[in-house]
Amino acid sequence: MNIAIVGYGKMGKIIERIALERGHAIVARFDIDNNVNGEGLTAESLAGVDAAIEFSTPEAAMANIRRLVELRVPAVIGTTGWYAQLTDVQQLVAANNASLVWGANFSIGVNLFFKLVREASALFARYNQYDPFLVEAHHKFKKDAPSGTALVAARMIREAYGDRTPEAVSVRAGHIPGTHEVGFDSEADTITLTHTARNREDFAAGAVLAAELIVSKLGMYEFPELLFETIEVEQ
Numbered sequence: 001m002n003i004a005i006v007g008y009g010k011m012g013k014i015i016e017r018i019a020l021e022r023g024h025a026i027v028a029r030f031d032i033d034n035n036v037n038g039e040g041l042t043a044e045s046l047a048g049v050d051a052a053i054e055f056s057t058p059e060a061a062m063a064n065i066r067r068l069v070e071l072r073v074p075a076v077i078g079t080t081g082w083y084a085q086l087t088d089v090q091q092l093v094a095a096n097n098a099s100l101v102w103g104a105n106f107s108i109g110v111n112l113f114f115k116l117v118r119e120a121s122a123l124f125a126r127y128n129q130y131d132p133f134l135v136e137a138h139h140k141f142k143k144d145a146p147s148g149t150a151l152v153a154a155r156m157i158r159e160a161y162g163d164r165t166p167e168a169v170s171v172r173a174g175h176i177p178g179t180h181e182v183g184f185d186s187e188a189d190t191i192t193l194t195h196t197a198r199n200r201e202d203f204a205a206g207a208v209l210a211a212e213l214i215v216s217k218l219g220m221y222e223f224p225e226l227l228f229e230t231i232e233v234e235q
Helices: 010-021 058-070 083-096 108-124 148-164 201-214 223-234
Strands: 002-006 025-030 051-054 075-077 099-102 131-138 169-172 179-185 190-196 219-222
Touching: 002 010, 010 025, 010 051, 010 201, 051 058, 051 201, 058 075, 058 083, 058 099, 075 201, 083 099, 083 219, 099 201, 099 223, 108 148, 108 179, 108 190, 108 201, 108 223, 131 148, 148 179, 201 223, 219 223
Parallel strands: 002 025, 002 051, 051 075, 075 099, 099 219, 131 169
Antiparallel strands: 131 179, 179 190
């Protein structure tokens, strides 16, 4: 498969290595030097590309998404911070009969964490003595807060708890690895679920897997939809 990397920073370089290890070719790389406001993404620069993996910045994401969708290049969108425009992107994908998979987090471990959060929230919400809470912490260089991962976890808690769902508490300091904790607290005890990312490897591997999956589909998907569909087929 021929892959274009949109956003050739730390994550882009890890994605490149993992994609090559999986037998794919990287045929185009885009960063601030050759792609400002999505203008570097053209039919010519993306010729022969089977899928694009986008990990840029919240400020750049929408322009990149718009160009990839209009050019009908199957796209994996790993950038967060643009979700207020999710409905607009859904309409854009439908209008162009395009293919796009997005995710607050492409780590397989995080998506299993999401599944646990949803199931635990449904269980604890049946007992009024338990109040949910959500805390996320990252290094001082992460721009968006709460994280996209925290927003997805909050959505899952809200499905069960409704208005009792609290706002996520965000911490940005030092070099803290990406950490998300969901808990359920009562006067008697506290139960917590925690995911801590030790490195970017699993995130990058998940993004490459998403590219492998989206090339054969049309429409817009959230990564867990494709991931768990694959797990069910393998079983």
